[in-house]
Amino acid sequence: MSSVISYVKENAEHFPDQPAVSDTRQTVSYRELWQKSKNLASWLFAHGFSRNSNILADACADVSFAVTAMGIQLAGCVFVPVGKDISDDLVLRLAGEMQSPLYIGRKNLNGILCLSSADVLNLPEVSTGNEAAWKFPDENDVAEILYTTGTTGKSKGVVLSHRAVFTASDNNLYVDRLNTESVYLIASPLNHINALRKLYSCFLGAAHAVLLDSFLDLKKYYEAIEKYQVNTLLLPPAAVRFLLFVSLDKLHSLAGQIKLIHTNSAPLTETDKETLHQCFPYARLIFGYGATEAGSVCSAYNYAEFPEKVNCIGKCNPHTQIMIVDEKHRKINSSKENPGFLAISGDSLMNGYWRAPDLTAEILQENILYTNDLGYIDEDGFIFMIGRKGDIINCGGLKIAPAEVENVVMQYPEISDCACFGAKDPVAGGMVHLQIVPANENSFDLNDFRRFLKNHLENHQMPRYIKCVKEIPKTPNGKIDRKNLA
Numbered sequence: 001m002s003s004v005i006s007y008v009k010e011n012a013e014h015f016p017d018q019p020a021v022s023d024t025r026q027t028v029s030y031r032e033l034w035q036k037s038k039n040l041a042s043w044l045f046a047h048g049f050s051r052n053s054n055i056l057a058d059a060c061a062d063v064s065f066a067v068t069a070m071g072i073q074l075a076g077c078v079f080v081p082v083g084k085d086i087s088d089d090l091v092l093r094l095a096g097e098m099q100s101p102l103y104i105g106r107k108n109l110n111g112i113l114c115l116s117s118a119d120v121l122n123l124p125e126v127s128t129g130n131e132a133a134w135k136f137p138d139e140n141d142v143a144e145i146l147y148t149t150g151t152t153g154k155s156k157g158v159v160l161s162h163r164a165v166f167t168a169s170d171n172n173l174y175v176d177r178l179n180t181e182s183v184y185l186i187a188s189p190l191n192h193i194n195a196l197r198k199l200y201s202c203f204l205g206a207a208h209a210v211l212l213d214s215f216l217d218l219k220k221y222y223e224a225i226e227k228y229q230v231n232t233l234l235l236p237p238a239a240v241r242f243l244l245f246v247s248l249d250k251l252h253s254l255a256g257q258i259k260l261i262h263t264n265s266a267p268l269t270e271t272d273k274e275t276l277h278q279c280f281p282y283a284r285l286i287f288g289y290g291a292t293e294a295g296s297v298c299s300a301y302n303y304a305e306f307p308e309k310v311n312c313i314g315k316c317n318p319h320t321q322i323m324i325v326d327e328k329h330r331k332i333n334s335s336k337e338n339p340g341f342l343a344i345s346g347d348s349l350m351n352g353y354w355r356a357p358d359l360t361a362e363i364l365q366e367n368i369l370y371t372n373d374l375g376y377i378d379e380d381g382f383i384f385m386i387g388r389k390g391d392i393i394n395c396g397g398l399k400i401a402p403a404e405v406e407n408v409v410m411q412y413p414e415i416s417d418c419a420c421f422g423a424k425d426p427v428a429g430g431m432v433h434l435q436i437v438p439a440n441e442n443s444f445d446l447n448d449f450r451r452f453l454k455n456h457l458e459n460h461q462m463p464r465y466i467k468c469v470k471e472i473p474k475t476p477n478g479k480i481d482r483k484n485l486a
Helices: 004-014 030-046 063-074 088-097 162-176 193-204 218-228 237-246 248-253 270-279 357-363 402-409 446-456
Strands: 019-022 027-029 054-058 078-082 102-105 113-116 142-148 156-161 183-186 208-211 232-234 260-263 284-291 296-302 312-316 320-325 340-346 368-377 383-388 393-395 398-400 415-425 429-438 465-468
Touching: 004 030, 004 063, 004 162, 004 193, 019 030, 019 063, 019 193, 027 030, 027 063, 030 063, 054 063, 054 088, 063 078, 063 193, 063 208, 078 088, 088 102, 142 162, 142 193, 156 162, 162 193, 162 260, 162 284, 162 296, 183 193, 183 218, 193 208, 193 232, 193 296, 208 218, 237 248, 237 260, 237 270, 237 415, 248 270, 270 284, 284 312, 284 368, 296 320, 312 320, 320 368, 357 368, 383 402, 393 415, 398 402, 402 415, 402 429, 402 446, 446 465
Parallel strands: 019 208, 054 078, 054 102, 078 142, 102 113, 183 208, 183 232, 232 260, 260 284, 393 429, 429 465
Antiparallel strands: 019 027, 142 156, 284 296, 296 312, 312 383, 320 340, 340 368, 368 383, 393 398, 415 429
């Protein structure tokens, strides 16, 4: 078993001048990334930081973030990335809870030692001699603690070993097939596991990662694609929906350049998948399933190969196993008519939640992660996800998955976004509610939309109430925030 930082060192030896990471202002090669990572590790040693010290770091989309992550790994400390817009009070509270002696970021805070992101890139250089003296972390050592709110709203620190980090990154490498020709644009929050593992998979494949704060600034987004000749994109579903809506023609113009698009974090409607495929007919369109607790991408498939597999999340990746269980965690033979809960095992699983053994025990038992995600596995080994247990609507004994309704709604050309959810009904037990964002409020015809739904949905799937809204609430990683739908 290896660590991610050990691959940075290997790349520095075999591909020293290969670009490793770029931002909007600068690029560092693998030789420079390895050197600057050593500089930071030496600084941490010199300032008395012991192995396993928790170090908070600003998840800024620039090359200093990559150096920070790798330098902390090399020093044997624990990397704790936090959102770049996090408040000072919350940084200090987290530092206190985690007994973190250092914050690396873009601000100076009273009460904690701070090292600026700029300083990280300009620390005194250590000797390039005696490279063999650098000791890489043990696979069982803690590498990261990633904070996630998920869909429950409860902040949890997910503790991940170097083994988990490496195998999850290797899963991403396997799926995306990265190499020295790959230029990967990552315009997503780097304190979230999806973007972080894409960055690390670039390091395993000696690929070139390009970091950007967000996909919302279209000028910067397309400038980065042109400047660095990007050929691989990380596009969370929210980004897909946004870019298809506001810059469809520009996406079509990139059809010959983009070789791969990877999207996960939340389900993407079948309509958006097909539109994306039309924009990039020659690209591999990877749709994956995963969770922070399970190490990011656990399964994936190429939509361009299997467009007919609706709600598919692919087959298991090399370091992951997925089985379907019932509510008592017993393995079942599943099908579309007999779904169960996805249970995940493998080397990429978390150690547990930070200082929350009871919460950990609820979902992690005997190295198996039990989820609330409902799905089944077909006769060919493809896994299909129906939805989350709490999201399924029970209407008179008939089960309705919100995604099934949302897929139909998004086929209507005048809808830019939607969310389906359940509400209590005194007779049927549950009824379908729908929120929609019309593309043009002035021309939207609600009666025509209702007729469309009647022609495409079963009677029990028909929304009892339809509400037009300005936007659909989303979690920080782009999932529909169903608890705030009303």
